[in-house]
Amino acid sequence: MSISERLKARGIELPRPAAPVASYQPVVIHGGMAYVSGQLPFLNGELVTGRLGDDVGLDRGVEAARACGLMILAQLEAALGSLDRVERVIKLGGFVNSTADFTDQPKVVNGASDLMFDVFDEIGRHSRSAVGVPVLPLGAAVEVDAIVAVSEG
Known part of the structure; x- marks a missing residue:
């Protein structure tokens, strides 16, 4: 089954890059x-902003990280022509706009990690960082970047 067929079967629609x-x-x-620059979370065309531990709850943070993962996939598809060229997701870097006492950054970034497992199965298993930061571009709640091994096109 191709990755596009797998996305369709799971009801996953990629956003416009x-x-x-x-x-x-x-x-x-x-x-x-493929080195994917940090992607911000867009849900229904709106940027998810705010700070975990303040005005953004854990569930919304996980949803935002998943949205970052969807944007990573959209950027990869645009650059590669097909997600079937992905050989392995090597690493995700997750940045969570959070208060000093918020310590669930790994749970937040699971939103993007779990998406990679769902889409790519075993080749979606990756190394990762999940860090708290005091601010992100445009006030985003989460940002995720990626390093992905790809086949020649």
Whole structure:
């Protein structure tokens, strides 16, 4: 089953890839690797903003991280032409806009990690970081980047 068939079977629709908000490329492919710039969480076309431990709850944070994961997939599909070129998700980096006493960053970033497992099965299992930060671009609640091994196109 192709990845696009798997997405369809799971009822997952990828968003339109977001344009960069500054001077960078959304995806750089080099040496069999795709480096995906940090992606922000858009739900129903709206950026999820706020701070975990303050005005954003854990469930909303998980949902926001999943939205970042969907945007990573959309950016990869746009850059690669097909998600079937993904050989392995190597690493996700998760950044959670959170208060000093919020310590559930790993639970938040599971939203993106679990999506990668759902979409790619075993090749979606990856290493990861999940860190709390005092602020993110545009006031986003979460940002996730990725390193992915890809086949030649």
